[in-house]
Amino acid sequence: xxxxxxxxxxxxxxxxxxxxxxxxNRFARAIKHFDILGSQDKLVPHRRFEADxxxxxxxxxxxxxxxxxxxxxxxxxxxxxxxxxxxxxxxNAAGDTTDNTPRLYYRSTTSILTHDxxxxxSAATGVLNExxxxxxxxxAYAARADEIIQWTLDVAAPxxxxxxxxxxxxxxxxxxxxxxxxxxxxxxxPYLTSSGAFIMTNTNGAWSGASSDTAxxxxxxxxxxxxxxxxxxxxxxxxxxFVGGNSYVYLWDRNSSLATTSEKIDWGNENLELIEEIDxxxxxxxxxxxxxxxxxxxxxxxxxxxxxxxKLNTLLQLNCEDRTIAISQxxxxxxxxYFMMSCKINGAWHEGVWSFGKNKQGQFALALExxxxxxxxxxxxxxxxxKIVGDYIVIAYNDNGTYTLxxxxxxxxxxxxxxxxxxxxxxxxxxxxxxxKGVTVFSEPLPTAGSYTLKYKVDAETSWTTIFTESTDxxxxxxxxxxxxxxxxxxxxxxxxxFRSESTGNAIITGFSFQEDITGKRLYQAIS
Numbered sequence: 193x194x195x196x197x198x199x200x201x202x203x204x205x206x207x208x209x210x211x212x213x214x215x216x217n218r219f220a221r222a223i224k225h226f227d228i229l230g231s232q233d234k235l236v237p238h239r240r241f242e243a244d245x246x247x248x249x250x251x252x253x254x255x256x257x258x259x260x261x262x263x264x265x266x267x268x269x270x271x272x273x274x275x276x277x278x279x280x281x282x283x284n285a286a287g288d289t290t291d292n293t294p295r296l297y298y299r300s301t302t303s304i305l306t307h308d309x310x311x312x313x314s315a316a317t318g319v320l321n322e323x324x325x326x327x328x329x330x331x332a333y334a335a336r337a338d339e340i341i342q343w344t345l346d347v348a349a350p351x352x353x354x355x356x357x358x359x360x361x362x363x364x365x366x367x368x369x370x371x372x373x374x375x376x377x378x379x380x381x382p383y384l385t386s387s388g389a390f391i392m393t394n395t396n397g398a399w400s401g402a403s404s405d406t407a408x409x410x411x412x413x414x415x416x417x418x419x420x421x422x423x424x425x426x427x428x429x430x431x432x433x434f435v436g437g438n439s440y441v442y443l444w445d446r447n448s449s450l451a452t453t454s455e456k457i458d459w460g461n462e463n464l465e466l467i468e469e470i471d472x473x474x475x476x477x478x479x480x481x482x483x484x485x486x487x488x489x490x491x492x493x494x495x496x497x498x499x500x501x502x503k504l505n506t507l508l509q510l511n512c513e514d515r516t517i518a519i520s521q522x523x524x525x526x527x528x529x530y531f532m533m534s535c536k537i538n539g540a541w542h543e544g545v546w547s548f549g550k551n552k553q554g555q556f557a558l559a560l561e562x563x564x565x566x567x568x569x570x571x572x573x574x575x576x577x578x579k580i581v582g583d584y585i586v587i588a589y590n591d592n593g594t595y596t597l598x599x600x601x602x603x604x605x606x607x608x609x610x611x612x613x614x615x616x617x618x619x620x621x622x623x624x625x626x627x628x629k630g631v632t633v634f635s636e637p638l639p640t641a642g643s644y645t646l647k648y649k650v651d652a653e654t655s656w657t658t659i660f661t662e663s664t665d666x667x668x669x670x671x672x673x674x675x676x677x678x679x680x681x682x683x684x685x686x687x688x689x690x691f692r693s694e695s696t697g698n699a700i701i702t703g704f705s706f707q708e709d710i711t712g713k714r715l716y717q718a719i720s
């Protein structure tokens with residue numbers, strides 16, 4: 193007999209890390225479809241996604257008729273008087289998948305997040321640009337080639353008052369999501385032209401700059417722009433136009449009479465994808481070495497950095513195993529930043545809507561909150577858009593050419609698999625051999641049809657071995673001293689071990705414990 197070590201985890205709020213052997217066991221190598229920040233010391237599963245379709249009265253479907261909704265917004269002052277609008281393209285003509293004209297869709301006020309409830313459409317002409325969809329003073333703004341278009345929104349008659357209209361002629365090569373700043377109630381929209389990068393403004397329907405639209409002129413090296421509020425300022429994140437350049441963040445006091453900004457922050461030699469503020473802190477999500485046809489770096493990385501008012505700090509780095517990384521759209525809600533991301537880490541693809549926010553210790557944590565396809569990799573995914581309303585979410589993406597709409601199931605159904613994967617444990621010394629003596633999982637009383645499965649893998653193993661599945665109604669814990677399906681012994685003579693818990697049916701995990709016996713030793717060392 194060697195030396196026994198007991199490890200217990202009752203706090204899962206550290207979030208995701210690619211530091212495989214980090215000593216803080218609050219971290220995890222994967223968190224998928226769990227809410228780790230909404231409740232203390234619990235892994236709370238999200239409801240399953242169901243296919244989101246059109247009301248049969250519309251006579252359209254997502255796949256057969258080429259209808260493609262990609263962006264969403266809610267409009268109204270109460271749940272009973274709110275409409276969800278969707279920006280998309282498509283036609284009701286069966287089999288026509290070539291219609292790229294902008295169209296406005298809506299859900300009825302009776303249930304803005306019920307599937308099979310998209311109605312309308314209000315068609316326009318031209319080719320839709322999917323990047324811009326914002327509401328300002330009862331008007332929804334979008335973009336098509338060389339023009340911003342608008343629909344007047346009306347909860348009582350969503351399409352009766354929503355005929356598309358030309359709003360503003362503007363020649364651009366790229367246009368990006370706009371925002372209405374709370375300090376001045378002015379709409380700001382960033383865009384690129386062949387000659388530079390700019391921000392235009394709309395004040396109560398009047399567009400800035402007559403023909404020039406240059407409320408703010410940015411440097412010519414810009415390849416992408418994202419904006420956010422930062423107190424009284426507008427935070428403007430710019431990505432380099434060419435490989436090898438630096439990203440920057442400008443803090444603009446919104447004074448269009450001045451040619452300069454108040455602050456310029458060097459964000460480093462990477463592509464800054466998104467920027468947002470939480471609790472007065474400016475956070476940026478960036479990539480390095482991603483999506484390059486030429487190998488300029490040994491690996492691809494995702495960074496979350498923050499600016500503390502004096503210097504730039506790296507909070508988290510994800511080391512990715514594939515150069516294909518997609519990051520798209522953001523939403524600030526529930527005190528968190530939500531954003532879409534697809535990347536490969538720790539041997540698996542992580543695709544969906546991620547969240548980033550504070551845990552109970554006041555530290556920031558990252559998790560994949562909503563999986564797109566129940567932990568099954570999507571073939572050539574293209575992330576489009578999402579909208580979170582309370583605990584519900586509607587999401588759009590392209591699966592190898594097929595546009596897909598999903599929404600949180602309005603029934604209390606939890607058939608999607610929620611996953612937690614621990615960091616790698618080695619008792620502080622990966623040269624020593626261990627035997628696994630027993631494992632225990634703690635939970636809230638299991639509901640009917642609720643279950644969780646515990647798996648492990650050791651050392652260089654690439655596949656998981658199931659230890660047990662617990663599905664007994666009202667059970668609050670389950671322990672095992674062997675592989676329950678076969679009575680085989682738990683692993684022996686390993687040096688490192690990792691665990692995976694899979695939850696379905698709203699099984700809420702509250703803790704995990706395992707005991708090891710350190711039995712091996714180095715050639716020159718005795719175990720005591």
